[in-house]
Amino acid sequence: MLLTPRRLVAVDAVAAAVLVCSAFLAVREPPAPEPVAVSLALAVALGAPVAFRRHRPLIACTVVVCAATTAFAAQMIPDYAAPAPYACLAAVLYTAALSGRWEPLAAALAAAAFLTGRIGPWPLVLLAVAAPWAIGFYLREKRAFAARAAAQLAEQAVAEERLRISREMHDIVAHSLNVITVQASIAAHVAEARPSEAGKALGLIEETGRRALAEMRATLGVLRAPADLAPAPRLADLGALADRAASAGVEVRLDVADLPPLSPGLELAVYRIVQESITNVIKHAAPATCEVTVTRDLRITVVDDGPGAHGHVPGHGLTGIRERVHMYDGEFSAGPRPEGGFAVSARLPLGAAR
Numbered sequence: 001m002l003l004t005p006r007r008l009v010a011v012d013a014v015a016a017a018v019l020v021c022s023a024f025l026a027v028r029e030p031p032a033p034e035p036v037a038v039s040l041a042l043a044v045a046l047g048a049p050v051a052f053r054r055h056r057p058l059i060a061c062t063v064v065v066c067a068a069t070t071a072f073a074a075q076m077i078p079d080y081a082a083p084a085p086y087a088c089l090a091a092v093l094y095t096a097a098l099s100g101r102w103e104p105l106a107a108a109l110a111a112a113a114f115l116t117g118r119i120g121p122w123p124l125v126l127l128a129v130a131a132p133w134a135i136g137f138y139l140r141e142k143r144a145f146a147a148r149a150a151a152q153l154a155e156q157a158v159a160e161e162r163l164r165i166s167r168e169m170h171d172i173v174a175h176s177l178n179v180i181t182v183q184a185s186i187a188a189h190v191a192e193a194r195p196s197e198a199g200k201a202l203g204l205i206e207e208t209g210r211r212a213l214a215e216m217r218a219t220l221g222v223l224r225a226p227a228d229l230a231p232a233p234r235l236a237d238l239g240a241l242a243d244r245a246a247s248a249g250v251e252v253r254l255d256v257a258d259l260p261p262l263s264p265g266l267e268l269a270v271y272r273i274v275q276e277s278i279t280n281v282i283k284h285a286a287p288a289t290c291e292v293t294v295t296r297d298l299r300i301t302v303v304d305d306g307p308g309a310h311g312h313v314p315g316h317g318l319t320g321i322r323e324r325v326h327m328y329d330g331e332f333s334a335g336p337r338p339e340g341g342f343a344v345s346a347r348l349p350l351g352a353a354r
Contacts, residue, residue: 019046021043030078045064062107065108086128096133098139105133180205238271239254276320285341303337303343321344330348
């Protein structure tokens with residue numbers, strides 16, 4: 001079960017209540033139990049800071065260390081009841097280590113040295129002070145390492161996706177240049193005999209050249225490696241994509257509006273966004289039903305009813321969609337739905353790369 005911030009607050013509150021009760025019983029232990037008011041105040045000072053240790057680790061540690069030092073210095077807690085304040089101290093020291101604060105450890109060790117001979121065996125003291133700090137420090141370093149590794153993977157995914165986009169754009173630009181070459185040859189051949197045909201060829205050359213220049217500007221600065229120069233998929237291929245998804249356990253319902261003419265690059269971007277979204281459903285939510293909607297203002301929405309919240313851990317699929325949308329200065333969002341399942345939404349400007 002995922003511990004949300006609200007659940008963590010509830011867990012800390014319950015733990016604080018349990019520790020307050022344990023500390024109260026420890027202070028009330030014979031041979032010389034303290035008055036009820038003093039016992040309650042000391043127990044609250046020992047256990048209550050656990051409730052806000054995640055938000056104010058330094059304050060929580062300061063209160064608990066001072067309360068524990070007072071209790072042991074005044075011999076208010078017998079040795080056999082010492083585990084109760086030790087548990088309070090361990091909880092706040094662990095959280096302080098996670099937050100990167102070292103001052104509480106120094107204060108706890110200084111207090112332990114000051115109370116030498118009055119706080120029980122030294123091995124137990126070191127275990128209560130050093131062990132939770134060491135565990136918290138280890139987990140903090142482990143999380144930092146994992147975050148750095150995730151950042152490197154994200155950068156690598158961005159680079160790979162940009163390279164893939166560059167390969168696809170190469171197909172379109174190469175096709176455009178081939179068209180220009182052929183039409184220029186035709187225009188030169190029929191210029192004198194059939195001027196009207198030459199004019200049509202020149203018009204097509206102008207249109208194709210403008211489109212190719214727009215595509216090249218969109219991919220400027222992205223490196224390209226040798227790739228298979230297969231024809232780029234089009235919106236007409238979405239039906240075949242849905243059929244392939246059905247064989248993998250995902251029923252795809254397509255609702256594609258009657259779109260105005262799109263540039264090849266923009267049409268390819270729409271196809272790839274739908275493809276990557278469906279691939280994510282197959283990977284993380286199959287068997288499921290998936291609804292794909294493409295509106296006339298070029299908003300692409302892919303919604304599934306599967307059990308997997310596959311957007312919590314960003315992978316290459318969502319990274320690729322985000323990079324593709326940003327290349328056209330569009331809008332992108334993805335996340336789990338309140339009613340269940342997952343939704344991907346992207347909007348591309350109709351005039352992009354036209």
